[in-house]
Amino acid sequence: MAITDETLLIAADTKRRLRTMSNEQIVAITRAWVDAWDSLGPEFHEALLEVIGDGKTRVPYSKVAKSRRLKDALRQARTTLDELAAQTRVTVTNDLASAVLDAADTHLAVSRSQLPPNAAGVAINFDAMSKTALDAIVLRSTEQIHALSRPLPADVERMMKRELVRAIAVGDNPRTTARRILRGAEGQFNGGLTRAATIARTELLDAHRNGALTAAQQNKDLLTGWFWSASLDGRTCPSCLANHGTFHPVDEFGPIDHHQGRCARIDKTKSWRDLGFDIDEPEDAIPDSEAWFDNLTEDSQRHIMGPTKLKMLQDGDIEWADLTKRVETPGWRDSMTNTRVKELRPVA
DSSP states (O other), X not given: OOOOHHXXXXXXXXXXXXXXXXXXXXXXXXXXXXXXXXXXXXXXXXXXXXXXTTSSSOOOHHHHHHOHHHXXXXXXXXXXXXXXXXXXXXXXXXXXXXXXXXXXXXXXXXXXXXXXXXXTTSOOOOOOOOHHHHHHHHHHHHHHHHHHHTTHHHHXXXXXXXXXXXXXXXXXXXXHXXXXXXXXHHHHHHHXXXXXXXXXXXXXXXXXXXXXXXXXXXXXXGEEEEEEEOOOSTTOOXXXXXXXXXXXXXXXXXXXXXXXXOOEEEEEEOOTTTTTOOSOOXXXXXXXXXXXXXXXXXHHHHHHHOHHHHHHHHTTSSOGGGGEEEEOOTXXXXXXXXXXXXXXXXXX
16 A cells, blocks of 8 residues: 555654653753752862862872762762662653554554545454553563663763862862862763663654554554655754665564664555555655755755765765664664764775
8 A cells, every 4th residue: 555645644743742752751851960960069069179278289189089078979979860860760661651552553543544545444454552562562661771771870970080080180269170170070960861861762762663563563464564764854864864765574673763863664554456455556655865855955965964975975976875874782772873974985
């Protein structure tokens, strides 16, 4: 059957719902981290002033390492980081079941949208996902979130400690020095927030994709495969543009785009004749990403592609397929990511 405009609207609505769910999670996680630093910052500032003293003499490493007040501040930070990691896990796992159910509902709606007009009464039955399958996906996703977020507190604490020791200097007003060091420590602390947000967004999306895969496998006899669908806008990366419109087997998980990717799976049902309708069907309505890109202004093309890749593409030195590559990430799944410029250039 053909991918229709209705099919694409359903897929777009699903992306919007997922984006809304994910954004609400990120807001909650960010608010928690900001509030946490607001409570930790003053204690670190006072501890630094105590260590720096009058700012006229060099502060030895031993003094920094032995500062009881600085140790207490780091201990408090570690406790807070443990709480933030746990809160991140709760925030994400609370929405996993909703994401998986949404994927199953989307699969059914997408499949039904490909039936020919006036075929609502025809006996084509799409099977719903079982509760056992739903629970298995939620459990697997929960375990992955726990595994990824578990080392977060220790890693952030270690980076903050390194920043605090490295940045202490002399020759400036003590309070100015303390503020400078504190900004560095806060940057390391917020690096944990960035990782937490990436875990949250990526694992919610992958739970949805696992739900979509399981729902499709329930109806494998009615499907031929699925299309990779990227969001065609100014934020879309070259890798996702290159993969847009590619066709994949029913049993293949995906799309395996990069962390926090916005691409979606659009299942395609068998032809109308294969399903018993003796009528012709239209062509698929999947938009062509290359044609879409060609219609952009050169400034917009350069913003997406970068000047070097754009020129190589325009000159015929590379093809669209060269813009994406499959990479392995330890502890996570394989993903399709941007090919770097130096990997596109021929070796001299």
